[in-house]
Amino acid sequence: MVNVDKKSSQKYDVIVVGGGFSGLYMLHKLRKEGLSAVVFEGGDNVGGTWFWNRYPGARCDVPSMQYSYQFDEQLQQDWEWPERYSSQPDILKYINHVADRFDLRRDIQLQTWVESATYNEEEKQWHVKTSKGEAFARFCVMATGCLSSTNTPDVPGIKEYAGQVFHTGNWPKSEVDFTGKTVGILGTGSSAIQSIPLIAEQAEHLYVFQRTPNFSVPAANGPTNRQEASKIKARYSEFRKECANKFTGYDMHLNEKSAAEVSSNERVEEYEKRWANGGLMFLGAFSDLLINEDANETAAEFIRQKISSIVENPKVASLLMPDHKVGCKRLCADSGYYSTFNRDNVTLIDISKNPISSFQSMGLTTSNGEWTFDNLVLATGFDAMTGAISKIHVTGKQGNSLREKWIKNPKAYLGLGISGFPNLFTINGPGSPSVLTNMLPSIEQHVNWITDCINWTKLKGFDSIEATLEAEETWAEHVNEVAGQTIFPTCNSWYLGANIPGKKRTFLPYLGFPPYVEKCESVARNNYTGFEFS
Ligand code: NAP
Numbered sequence: 001m002v003n004v005d006k007k008s009s010q011k012y013d014v015i016v017v018g019g020g021f022s023g024l025y026m027l028h029k030l031r032k033e034g035l036s037a038v039v040f041e042g043g044d045n046v047g048g049t050w051f052w053n054r055y056p057g058a059r060c061d062v063p064s065m066q067y068s069y070q071f072d073e074q075l076q077q078d079w080e081w082p083e084r085y086s087s088q089p090d091i092l093k094y095i096n097h098v099a100d101r102f103d104l105r106r107d108i109q110l111q112t113w114v115e116s117a118t119y120n121e122e123e124k125q126w127h128v129k130t131s132k133g134e135a136f137a138r139f140c141v142m143a144t145g146c147l148s149s150t151n152t153p154d155v156p157g158i159k160e161y162a163g164q165v166f167h168t169g170n171w172p173k174s175e176v177d178f179t180g181k182t183v184g185i186l187g188t189g190s191s192a193i194q195s196i197p198l199i200a201e202q203a204e205h206l207y208v209f210q211r212t213p214n215f216s217v218p219a220a221n222g223p224t225n226r227q228e229a230s231k232i233k234a235r236y237s238e239f240r241k242e243c244a245n246k247f248t249g250y251d252m253h254l255n256e257k258s259a260a261e262v263s264s265n266e267r268v269e270e271y272e273k274r275w276a277n278g279g280l281m282f283l284g285a286f287s288d289l290l291i292n293e294d295a296n297e298t299a300a301e302f303i304r305q306k307i308s309s310i311v312e313n314p315k316v317a318s319l320l321m322p323d324h325k326v327g328c329k330r331l332c333a334d335s336g337y338y339s340t341f342n343r344d345n346v347t348l349i350d351i352s353k354n355p356i357s358s359f360q361s362m363g364l365t366t367s368n369g370e371w372t373f374d375n376l377v378l379a380t381g382f383d384a385m386t387g388a389i390s391k392i393h394v395t396g397k398q399g400n401s402l403r404e405k406w407i408k409n410p411k412a413y414l415g416l417g418i419s420g421f422p423n424l425f426t427i428n429g430p431g432s433p434s435v436l437t438n439m440l441p442s443i444e445q446h447v448n449w450i451t452d453c454i455n456w457t458k459l460k461g462f463d464s465i466e467a468t469l470e471a472e473e474t475w476a477e478h479v480n481e482v483a484g485q486t487i488f489p490t491c492n493s494w495y496l497g498a499n500i501p502g503k504k505r506t507f508l509p510y511l512g513f514p515p516y517v518e519k520c521e522s523v524a525r526n527n528y529t530g531f532e533f534s
Pocket of ligand 1: 059188189194211351
C-alpha cells in the first residue's frame with residue numbers, strides 16, 4: 001500500500017481516481033508502459049462499485065465467464081467462477097485477487113477521497129488535492145465508475161426519519177439483520193428487484209414503495225456449467241473476439257429474425273425459451289425489439305402475462321405491470337421477485353398517483369396513507385455517468401469548472417476527453433457505450449486506448465492533448481441521433497439523466513460497441529482527429 005505521508009505530494013506521470021475494475025487495469029497498463037502512476041481510492045479496499053454495493057442479493061447479470069478481465073490469458077484460465085452470474089462477494093474476491101496477483105496495492109492509496117483536480121495551464125499538469133494530501137501529474141484519469149454516485153431523493157422530512165437508513169449503493173460492511181423488523185424500501189429498479197426477495201425472507205414486514213414498475217426476467221442463476229466453461233477456456237481469446245463483435249460487447253444470442261416476420265406461436269415459443277434460460281438474453285429474442293415499438297410491445301405483453309400468472313392478487317399484479325417499452329429502462333434480472341408479492345409479509349404501495357408527501361420520525365406519509373417502519377432502504381439509484389466526477393471540483397483551462405459545464409450539457413468526446421480540460425481522460429464517460437455493454441471489455445478498450453494516446457502524445461513531444469469543442473459537440477449529437485432511432489429515449493431513465501432533478505435530459509451512453517471501437521481506432525490511426533495538441 002502507498003505510504004500516505006511519504007507520497008502525499010509526489011509527482012507522477014498519471015493520477016488515477018478510483019480503484020475499481022477501471023482503476024486497477026489502468027494502473028497495471030501504465031506500469032507496463034513504464035509510466036509512474038498512483039490510484040486514489042475513497043474506500044478502505046479496492047473494488048469500486050463492487051465494494052460499495054453489498055446489499056442483499058447483489059449480483060451481476062452479465063455471465064461470469066464474460067464479466068471478467070481478458071488482458072491476461074493465464075488469469076482467465078486460472079480463475080474459476082462458482083456461479084453462472086457472480087455474486088457481489090465473488091466479484092470482490094476476484095478484484096482483490098487481481099490487485100494481489102499483479103502487485104497493484106503498492107501504488108494504491110486507500111481511504112483517500114479526491115476533493116479537487118485543477119489544471120495548471122503554464123505547467124501543463126494536474127494538481128490533485130485529496131483528503132490526505134496533494135499530488136501532481138501531467139495526466140489525470142477519472143476511473144470513477146458510471147454508477148457510483150448514489151442518488152438520495154430530496155423528499156421533505158427525510159432527514160427527520162429516526163430509523164436506520166441504508167442505501168443499496170453504499171451498504172454497510174457489517175451484516176445488516178432485518179429479523180423482526182418492519183422495513184420500507186423506496187425504488188423498484190435492478191437493486192431493489194434483487195434485494196426485495198431476500199429482505200422479505202428476513203423482515204417481519206416489508207413495504208415496497210413503487211413509483212414506476214420495471215420489467216424483470218428470471219436470472220436462472222446456478223452453479224457454473226463446468227463443461228461449458230472448459231469449452232470457453234479452450235478458445236477464450238477467440239470467444240472474446242466474437243463477443244467484441246456483438247452489439248453489446250457480450251453474447252446475447254441475438255436472433256436475426258424480426259418479431260413481425262414470425263407467427264405469434266413462434267414468437268411466444270422464442271420468448272418462453274428465453275424466459276426459461278434466463279437473463280438479459282431475453283432482449284435478443286428478435287432483432288427489432290429495441291428499434292420497433294410494435295415488436296417491443298409483443299415482448300412487453302409476454303412479460304405482463306408472466307406477471308399476471310405469477311402474482312396471485314390481480315390488483316397487485318396489475319400494479320407491477322410496466323406500461324413503458326421493455327429495455328428503455330434497463331431490463332432487470334431477478335430471483336423470485338414477482339412471487340415475493342404473494343407473501344403475507346409484503347405490501348406493495350403505489351406512489352405514482354399518491355406520491356410521498358413527507359417523512360416523519362417513524363415512517364412516511366403519502367397522499368392516501370401513513371406507513372411506519374423500523375428501517376428504510378433507499379434503492380433509489382445513482383447520478384449515473386457524470387455524478388462521481390461532478391462531485392470533485394475539477395477545474396480546467398481559464399478556471400472553468402467541469403461541474404458547471406456538465407450542468408448545461410454533460411458530454412465528452414467519445415466519452416474519453418473533454419474540451420477545456422486538457423490531459424484529462426474519463427473511463428466510460430458520457431458518450432461511451434459502457435453501461436449498455438459488458439462493462440469489462442468496455443473498460444479494457446478505454447484503458448488501452450488512453451494508454452496508447454498518452455504514449456503517442458509523449459512520443460510526439462506534446463505537453464498536452466485536448467478534445468476540440470467541435471468534436472465533442474458532433475459526437476454528442478451523434479450519440480443522441482443513434483439513440484433516437486431506438487426505443488431508448490421513450491421513457492424516463494437514468495440513461496437520459498431523467499432520474500436526477502435538474503439534470504439535463506440527454507442520452508448519455510453510446511449504442512453499439514463494434515462501431516464505437518472502430519471509431520476510436522480510426523481516431524487514433526489518424527493522429528487523434530478531434531483532439532488538439534500543444
Ligand atoms: P435505478 O434503476 O435508477 O432505480 C431507482 C429506483 O428508485 C426507481 O424505481 C426509481 O423510480 C426510484 N426512485 C428514485 N427516486 C425516487 C423518488 N424520489 N421517489 C420515488 N422513487 C424514486 O437504480 P438501481 O436499481 O440502483 O439500478 C441502477 C443501475 O445499476 C441498473 O439499471 C443497472 O445498470 C445497475 N445494476 C445492475 C445490477 C445487475 O447487474 N444485476 C444490479 C443492480 C444495479 P422511477 O423509475 O420512477 O424513477
